[in-house]
Amino acid sequence: MRIARVLLVAAGLGLVGVGGLVLLDEVPPERWLGIAVWVGSAIVLHDGVVAPVAVAVGLGAARVRERIGRTGVAVAQAALLVGAVLTAIALPAIISQARGNANPTILLGSYGVSLAVAWAVLAAVAAVAVGWSAERERAARDHGEGTARTK
Amino acid sequence: MADLTGRASARLAARLEPLARRAHATASDPVKSSRSAVVIGRLLGAAFLVCFATGLYSHLLQDPLPWLPLPTRPAGLYRFTQGLHVITGIAAVPLLLAKLWAVFPNLFAWPPVRSLPHLLERASIAVLVGASLVEVVIGLLNIVQWYPFPFSFRATHFALAWIVIGSLVVHVGVKLPVIVRVWRRTVGDAPDAAGRFVTRRAFVGGVAAATASAVLLTAGQSVDALAPFNVFAARRMGTGPQGLPVNRTAAQAGVTETAVAPDWSLEVLTPASMHALTLDDLRRMPQSDVVLPIACVEGWSQSASWRGVRLVDLLAEVGAEPTAPLVFTSLQTRGAFGRTEMPPEYARDPLTLIALELNGSALHVDHGYPARVIAPGRPGVMQTKWLRSIEVTA
Numbered sequence: 205m206r207i208a209r210v211l212l213v214a215a216g217l218g219l220v221g222v223g224g225l226v227l228l229d230e231v232p233p234e235r236w237l238g239i240a241v242w243v244g245s246a247i248v249l250h251d252g253v254v255a256p257v258a259v260a261v262g263l264g265a266a267r268v269r270e271r272i273g274r275t276g277v278a279v280a281q282a283a284l285l286v287g288a289v290l291t292a293i294a295l296p297a298i299i300s301q302a303r304g305n306a307n308p309t310i311l312l313g314s315y316g317v318s319l320a321v322a323w324a325v326l327a328a329v330a331a332v333a334v335g336w337s338a339e340r341e342r343a344a345r346d347h348g349e350g351t352a353r354t355k
Numbered sequence: 356m357a358d359l360t361g362r363a364s365a366r367l368a369a370r371l372e373p374l375a376r377r378a379h380a381t382a383s384d385p386v387k388s389s390r391s392a393v394v395i396g397r398l399l400g401a402a403f404l405v406c407f408a409t410g411l412y413s414h415l416l417q418d419p420l421p422w423l424p425l426p427t428r429p430a431g432l433y434r435f436t437q438g439l440h441v442i443t444g445i446a447a448v449p450l451l452l453a454k455l456w457a458v459f460p461n462l463f464a465w466p467p468v469r470s471l472p473h474l475l476e477r478a479s480i481a482v483l484v485g486a487s488l489v490e491v492v493i494g495l496l497n498i499v500q501w502y503p504f505p506f507s508f509r510a511t512h513f514a515l516a517w518i519v520i521g522s523l524v525v526h527v528g529v530k531l532p533v534i535v536r537v538w539r540r541t542v543g544d545a546p547d548a549a550g551r552f553v554t555r556r557a558f559v560g561g562v563a564a565a566t567a568s569a570v571l572l573t574a575g576q577s578v579d580a581l582a583p584f585n586v587f588a589a590r591r592m593g594t595g596p597q598g599l600p601v602n603r604t605a606a607q608a609g610v611t612e613t614a615v616a617p618d619w620s621l622e623v624l625t626p627a628s629m630h631a632l633t634l635d636d637l638r639r640m641p642q643s644d645v646v647l648p649i650a651c652v653e654g655w656s657q658s659a660s661w662r663g664v665r666l667v668d669l670l671a672e673v674g675a676e677p678t679a680p681l682v683f684t685s686l687q688t689r690g691a692f693g694r695t696e697m698p699p700e701y702a703r704d705p706l707t708l709i710a711l712e713l714n715g716s717a718l719h720v721d722h723g724y725p726a727r728v729i730a731p732g733r734p735g736v737m738q739t740k741w742l743r744s745i746e747v748t749a
Contacts, residue, residue, distance in 0.1 A: 205531060212528025219521030220482070226514035231506065238505035239515075242493075243485035250488060254452070255459045259382050262552025278557030282564050289449045289565040293495065293573065294587050300501035306607050309595035309721075310500060318586045322572075 276330075276337025283326040294319040372465055379463035386550035386558050391457045393537040395562070399450040400523060402443050403487070407520045409440035413652060414513055416734055419680075419698050427704040430731035431658075434650035437734065438577030441654025444494045445573050449565035451487055453558075476529050483522035490515045498653045499589045576655040590655035596719035599659050602651050602735055605720040608687035610741045614720050621709070621726060622744035625675040632669075634725050637711060640664045640672065645706050651735040661729045663710035666702055675747040677702035682746040683728055683739040692736045697728070706731045709742065 575585025723740025
């Protein structure tokens, strides 16, 4: 294991070194700062915005799970993740389309409408799951099993 | 003085420690276990390896190594590898977010640095995370041709790819004991405790659903069977002049006048001679029909029917034999691919044409009228349009 780890770390550093050489060789020095700023900003944006929002969503989900039930919350969370990822993919297309392109064969979709439809479908699925799950949870509580089920 | 800074840092640490511990506790969840990190990390690592290998192949095709012959068949090989590159890159978006979600509490580890190896480990993770995020983001931006970043896409994407893969290998080396522990655990051992923010099943299901829907709704720009579900991709099959998308139009390349000039002729230079072939000369030569895809570096691709003169026939006509790379020049005055080289193995392939027609009619000017190259297994940018000359070197 020790040898494997040393080899992996050495090989990895070698590959990083190749990347550094490519940077030196193919990217003009005046661009290096821009790349460093983008890499740094990516970390800050993720760790300072995206990840805390995800934690907040999780805290909210934990709070309502007792009332709504596991299944409903789970489906709603999954729908939120799908919507967020589709937004991340569609947003560049929407913005680039708005900026315009001299090539008439690129960005032909109705990305904004499609994204709205995707969110509507996801919201409907989540609403049905939450409604069904909350109803089941209420029925279980009415039968006096509530404390045993919700954990 | 040293005593003073020592005391100041001790005071700072005393302030920060409870904050870090609280942040760690707030972000923690039994679902964010080593097992989750390893399981998602395995998928993300596989996705990155696929992107790296296919990306390297794409760069190799654009900048061939003189001593390394490239495969001309299967004719759709590059269509496959570059389609896979972009599909896998898109699939990496949810996987990367999931992986970072699972390890986010570690950001608040206390003490922040325990030792020099620990410092280096955290530095390598910062490089891995930052470079991965930028790599995926600029990839997404490039396929929609939006360039808000202050550096060139091609060289930066290539350099960062090495840095991502290298720091990933370092990371695997550092975490090997954890990875091995998870891989070697006995089947059916005690599962992790129930999740706090999300159940394990919802986490896995959500990531799977996000990955599947991102792929399903974009892959139709390169996979025929998924074309009906192509909602979010930049390109759409069957669109554009003659039912085929274009990467660079005649107007963008600055050839709207030169390409349709009546006195156009194709110069063919060999070590021994120089020929000028008019469009009529080319049309009088034996014509061949081939079905070959246009496969763009941006991931979209589509198969099409081409008709024109086989390059081997044309070279035989002028008494040349391709033994070294051929040089093609275009009429285009803008863009990096006005001059391309073709390794001899492509020039010898009978599928390689100087195409004059596409899908049953003369090439549209956006597709390279009067004549263009179409060869098997090459990126679209190397399929030079608006040909001006072919140079055979010895």
